[in-house]
Amino acid sequence: MKVRSSVKEDAIEIILNIKELVVKMFADDPQILKLKVKGKKKV
Numbered sequence: 001m002k003v004r005s006s007v008k009e010d011a012i013e014i015i016l017n018i019k020e021l022v023v024k025m026f027a028d029d030p031q032i033l034k035l036k037v038k039g040k041k042k043v
Contacts, residue, residue, distance in 0.1 A: 025031055 023033065
């Protein structure tokens with residue numbers, strides 16, 4: 001697994017936070033979700 005030095009949280013905490021997102025998908029096949037953020041943000 002590739003880890004960026006700018007990540008302040010551990011992977012488990014990030015995954016648990018992502019699980020709280022609500023996302024609608026209108027496709028039957030698997031999709032990739034990308035989150036792009038610039039600057040400091042609270043996620």
